[in-house]
Amino acid sequence: MTIRVPHQxxxxxxxxxxxxIGSVLSKNISSDDVTExxxxxxxxxxxxxxxxxxxxxxxxxxxxTKDMLEIQENIRELEDEIDVSEGRLRLIDDxxxxxxxxxxxxKEKVRSSTTSKIxxxxxxxxxxxxxxxxxxxxxLGVISLWPFFLLIPVVIFLWRKWRLKKKA
Numbered sequence: 001m002t003i004r005v006p007h008q009x010x011x012x013x014x015x016x017x018x019x020x021i022g023s024v025l026s027k028n029i030s031s032d033d034v035t036e037x038x039x040x041x042x043x044x045x046x047x048x049x050x051x052x053x054x055x056x057x058x059x060x061x062x063x064x065t066k067d068m069l070e071i072q073e074n075i076r077e078l079e080d081e082i083d084v085s086e087g088r089l090r091l092i093d094d095x096x097x098x099x100x101x102x103x104x105x106x107k108e109k110v111r112s113s114t115t116s117k118i119x120x121x122x123x124x125x126x127x128x129x130x131x132x133x134x135x136x137x138x139x140l141g142v143i144s145l146w147p148f149f150l151l152i153p154v155v156i157f158l159w160r161k162w163r164l165k166k167k168a
Contacts, residue, residue, distance in 0.1 A: 003153040004102040017103075034059040038092050052078045 005013050017024055050106045062068040 001103050001105070003103060004098045005095060005101060007099050010101070013101065033097075034092050034095060038089065041088050041092070045082060045089065048078055048082050048085065052082065087109055 003013070015031070055071055055078065059068060059071045059075065062071055069167070113114065
């Protein structure tokens, strides 16, 4: 499971996992320094905005239609690049404001004293149980699709009616 948490609450959340809810088998915490990337994108964005203003001034003074079209194409490209750069800065800001925690949980299978010996019989019984549980999940999944089983005949009926009407 992936958890996004404000950076100021990250340590408290990570520490809460080891407080009475099972045991932590492994923990790996890493961080990325995005300062250089942010600075580069911000500088490029500022430069693109300056060029955009220059192109807009040039557009006002364009003499021919060809010049106007070329300048408008350059403006469009710059606006696209500016949108991408602004989106990248928002993404970096989000990564800084919120920490991402990837959490993997599992539950140990508790064996009763009668099945604590892991032999063929125990594994066979577990397999039968798992098979039954899978069948029940599949059956309930099919039942949950009942609206589609009602809707499909209506769609087929309307389609046939439309096709017959089209032929006539």
